[in-house]
Amino acid sequence: MSFETQNAMPNAVLVGFTIRNKRDERNALDDPLEELRLLVDSMVVGIAGEVFQRNMTIEGRTLISAHLLELAKNEVARTGAGLLCVDDTLSGSQRANIEDYVGCEVLDRTEVILQIFALRAQTSEGILQVELAQLTYLLPRLKGRGGQELSALGGGIGTRGPGETKLETDRRVIRKRISNLSKKIEQLGQRREVQRRKRRQSGVPLIALVGYTNAGKSTLLNTLSGPGKPEAYTDDRLFATLDPLTRKAYAAPLEREVLITDTVGFIDRLPTELVAAFRATLEEAIFADLLVIVVDGSDHDWLRKLEVVERTLSDIGAGGIPKMTVFSKSDLYPDPSEEPGEIVISGGDLMNGLRLSAVTGDGIDSFWEDVCQALKA
Ligand SMILES: Nc1nc2c(ncn2[C@@H]2O[C@H](COP(=O)(O)OP(=O)(O)OP(=O)(O)O)[C@@H](O)[C@H]2O)c(=O)[nH]1
Ligand SMILES: [Mg+2]
Known part of the structure; x- marks a missing residue:
């Protein structure tokens, strides 16, 4: 069954804002609703309209300001939408108050993400x-x-x-x-622990691909594990992968096989209690010998997303594992002089990362060289 036929949700109006006097990287974005739009699309819900307010003052009863609430209500009435998606975390009563005023169902950002997870x-x-x-x-x-x-x-x-x-x-x-x-999840986790112990005894290194959702992890896994194997599911929607998948791959410079695991993507502003619920899935990353952080180098917003990934890794206890960063989708970089690879980031550090394309195969040989260097170190 396709996702499309599973879901019969009405069209949605999107609501976003940044908060007055609060530092928010989204203030610098041309299109601060882009991510919510992708999320709602990934939930297989059509988008009827959008409202956004910069430098909003929070209103306790509804979180969003009276002005934004009015805009949202008008947009719902104008478009006939049946759903309002708010790009932040709402309490139960805030959501109920918005629903009362606007007259349609409300989902907050996390509920949208959970809805996608449930579909996937x-x-x-x-x-x-x-x-x-x-x-x-x-x-x-x-x-x-x-x-x-x-x-x-x-x-x-x-x-x-x-x-x-x-x-x-x-x-x-x-x-x-x-x-x-x-x-039940703990019992399944124990089974995983047994498998992990076996792997450790066998001495086969485990490499985990981690990164923001849609960075290209599953596509890279398919390319690295080579042709002739059942493909990991890839999609230009957010959270295409929910269940981790581990594949064997031949690391030529090491002259041996390694295991590569794909993981669920990370996203900005995911409540910690949800991260905890996915601990079993994320354990694949926590116990890896090497983490490969996959960054979509064709994404203008890659640096903010990389920061989210680094924060999430340290939150789940994977901060101390050896890491290397690669920039994916190099075939999509518009101007070679603007490619990421050596970029001065805010602190003044030089960001060094290999550029590769899982589609053209560009950079894959160098990838294996770098992986082997990192595993030897
Ligand atoms: N042009 C190009 N597209 C790519 C490349 N790698 C991935 N993509 C596309 O980017 C989209 C996302 O790729 P996925 O591999 O599903 O990304 P992911 O990181 O596994 O995403 P989630 O599972 O949602 O976290 C898909 O449409 C891929 O076809 C690449 O090297 N070049
Ligand atoms: Mg994936």
Whole structure:
């Protein structure tokens, strides 16, 4: 079944903002709603309209200002959209207040990401992790939601205990489900641990491809593992990969086989509780001998995204693993003199990274040389 047929969501209006007196790299972007647009498109939802306010003053009840709320309401009315997607984290009551005013369903940024994850999860572990992430995010936000999300979770929701309010029952049932899911995921994690120990004993090095979503990790994995193997799924949508995939590849300079693993992409402003829910998936990166940070060098916004990746790696405890950075999609760089590779970044450091293309094969030989150097070191 394609994603398209799974999802029957109405068209959406996008809402974004930057906050007054708050440092925000997005203030420097020409198109600060670009990422939310890609996310909503990846959720297979059409975009009906967009509203954005720079230097907004936060309004506690709705997070967004009265002015932006008015703009959003008008845009929903004008376009007949059935969904409003807000590019930030909302509390349960903020979301309910916006829904009341605008008159259509509201999803915040994290709920959009979770919706994409739910569409993409394929393996049983991936599906369990997505449900855990959804419930963990939902639990503190239950208040103000009409309870429809519980029916959306499917059957198995228990009945109300004596003297319990609907909200208390919902919370209790969700906590129990969270604890069951965590146990199941932990059991699967133990199985992984056994596999990892075996690998370590065999001495085969493990290289993890990490990076921002859509950087080109899965495409690179396919190129590195060579023809004739089932291909990792690649797509010009965000979070194409949810379940990690490990492949053998022959490292010619080392004259031996290595293992390469693809990982779920990172993204800016992903709440830490969600990162924790994906810990099992990310463990593939945490236990690698070498991390290859894949940066889409054709993306004008690559530096901000690289910073997000570096921050996330240290958050998940992978900060100390040897790393190398490569710039992917070199066939798309418009002007060779503007290619990344040697770029002075804000602190004055020189950013050195190999340029390669998984599509043309350019730079792949040098990639293996660099990997072997790094593994020997
Ligand atoms: N032209 C060109 N396109 C590329 C290259 N590498 C990847 N792409 C394209 O970039 C898009 C994203 O590639 P993926 O390999 O799915 O990216 P990813 O990093 O695995 O993304 P997620 O799984 O979503 O995190 C796809 O449309 C690829 O075809 C490249 O070297 N050159
Ligand atoms: Mg991928």
